[in-house]
Each structure stands twice: as structure tokens, then as C-alpha cells.
Amino acid sequence: MSIRIEKVVTSGTFALDGGTWDVENNVWLIGDDDEVIVVDAAHLAEPIIAAVGDRDVVAVLCTHGHNDHVTVAPELAERLDAPTLLHPGDDPLWRMTHPDSGYRSLADSNRISVADTDIDILHTPGHSPGSVSLYLPEAHALFTGDTLFCGGPGATGRSYSDFDTIIDSIRDRLLTLPDETVVHTGHGDTTTIGAEKPALADWIARGH
Numbered sequence: 001m002s003i004r005i006e007k008v009v010t011s012g013t014f015a016l017d018g019g020t021w022d023v024e025n026n027v028w029l030i031g032d033d034d035e036v037i038v039v040d041a042a043h044l045a046e047p048i049i050a051a052v053g054d055r056d057v058v059a060v061l062c063t064h065g066h067n068d069h070v071t072v073a074p075e076l077a078e079r080l081d082a083p084t085l086l087h088p089g090d091d092p093l094w095r096m097t098h099p100d101s102g103y104r105s106l107a108d109s110n111r112i113s114v115a116d117t118d119i120d121i122l123h124t125p126g127h128s129p130g131s132v133s134l135y136l137p138e139a140h141a142l143f144t145g146d147t148l149f150c151g152g153p154g155a156t157g158r159s160y161s162d163f164d165t166i167i168d169s170i171r172d173r174l175l176t177l178p179d180e181t182v183v184h185t186g187h188g189d190t191t192t193i194g195a196e197k198p199a200l201a202d203w204i205a206r207g208h
Contacts, residue, residue, distance in 0.1 A: 002032045003117045003139050004040075012043030014068040016158050023068055027051075027142055028184055030136070032115035037061055038080075039040065039134065039143050040186060041073035048076060057082035057204050061106070063145025063186060064131040065090030067097040075093060082208050089130030093160060106132055114117075122173050123157040126166020127154035133174060135181075142193070143184045148174055150183070150191035166183045167204055175200060 006029040021207045025042035035056040038048060040063055057080040062070050065086060077084045084103040086094060094103065109124035120135045124147045130156075134143040148153035148170050156163040174183075179194030 003030065003033060003136070004094045005030055005139070005141060006051060006098065007048075007184075008047050010043040010047055012068060012071060014066060015028065024187060025068055026184070026186055026188075030114055030117075030119065030134075030141075031055060031058075032141075035114055037112065037114045037119070038076065038082075039063065040069045040070055040145070041071060041076050041084075043071045045072040045075045048072070049079060051128065052080060059083050059085050059112065061112070061134070062090075062094075062103070063133070063147075064128040065093030065097075066128065066146070066192075069145065069186065070094060073103070074098055086113065087130030087132050089123075089125065090128050090160075091130070093128060093130075105172045106130075108132075113118055124148075124166075124169035124173050126156060126162055126164075126169045128160050131169075135177065140178065140181050141184060142174065142177060142181050144174065145186045148183060148196065149185045149187065150189040150196075152196075154186075163207060167200075170203075171200060 014021045016200040028039035029036045038060045060076045073084045085106045086103040087106045110121040112119045122133045124133045127146045153166045175197045180195040183191045
């Protein structure tokens with residue numbers, strides 16, 4: 001299989017509900033020597049464009065609409081001549097950052113191909129209404145944005161989020177995948193489905 005996964009880490013600010021937090025984001029490139037998909041458009045365009053190089057960009061795919069994941073999406077779309085993809089459930093969040101820019105809609109069960117590999121789109125709401133995860137069955141890889149991290153679910157204590165919904169998404173859509181599936185997250189370390197699955201009951205007991 002020629003598919004490879006590359007990570008670019010960018011730093012900036014996450015802002016919502018009147019608060020701001022300094023964060024580091026994982027930007028993922030999925031592809032080969034000829035074409036890639038950029039997963040999330042966090043903070044700074046230049047490091048992402050440098051990592052893409054001279055490859056064709058199939059899409060700039062945003063796992064959700066929080067500003068730290070879509071910061072430079074319109075800029076990347078223009079400079080890389082690629083569509084921005086986002087689930088329309090996150091339109092209110094997108095408009096907070098990009099009121100005058102559009103995107104193409106993602107839906108559950110959409111399939112996108114890059115480097116002869118299929119990417120299945122899983123709608124996994126909870127962290128935000130339009131959060132999606134990307135599953136590559138052939139590569140045993142999953143990209144969860146801020147839905148599932150190494151150590152538990154993404155935050156749900158802010159506007160447009162819901163703890164019970166994220167637990168449903170993780171339990172029913174993600175933890176049903178093979179244990180060897182490698183989970184590439186929006187922040188922090190990579191993990192596996194098998195490593196996270198035993199902690200589900202603890203997450204539910206812990207609550208928000």
C-alpha cells in the first residue's frame with residue numbers, strides 16, 4: 001500500500017464562549033507522492049503548504065468547525081486549489097471564524113478516495129454537532145479530530161457540545177472498529193481503539 005500518513009503540528013489560539021486557550025493542533029496529511037488530503041487547517045498556512053509540497057490536494061477536510069481547526073481553511077483552499085469539506089452541522093461554528101467563506105458539505109457515509117485508498121466519513125457528533133471522524137479500513141487508521149483522544153473523549157463543556165452525544169458516538173461508531181485501528185487525534189498523542197475501549201465505563205462514570 002502506497003498510502004502514508006504525515007503530521008504537522010501548529011500552534012495558536014482556540015476561542016469560544018468568550019474564552020481563549022493556547023493550543024497545539026495536529027494537522028494530518030493522508031496520501032502518497034502525488035496527492036494528499038489535508039485533515040484540519042489549524043492556525044498557520046505555511047507549515048501545511050510546505051508539507052504538501054508539489055502534490056495535488058484532493059481536499060482540505062475539517063473534522064469540525066472550531067476556529068483552531070478551520071483557521072486557514074479558506075486560505076489553503078485558494079492557494080492549494082482544493083475544496084474545503086465540513087459537515088453542515090458545524091455551520092454556526094464555521095461562521096464565527098469565516099462569515100464570508102463557503103465550504104462543501106460532508107455527510108455521514110460519504111467516501112473520499114486518495115492515493116487509491118478509500119476514506120469513510122463517520123458522523124461522530126458530541127464535541128460539536130458536525131464533528132466527523134475519518135476511517136481508512138485498508139490502512140487500519142482513524143482520524144478523530146476532537147471526538148476521541150488518547151485518554152478519553154473530547155471536551156463537551158462548551159456551546160454546541162453534549163457529553164451523552166459524544167459518548168454515543170464513541171461507543172457506537174468508533175469503539176466498534178478493530179482493536180488494532182490506530183487513532184490519530186486532533187491534539188496530543190496517537191492511540192489505538194484497543195487501548196481506549198476498556199476505559200469507556202470510567203469515562204461515563206466521570207461524566208463531563
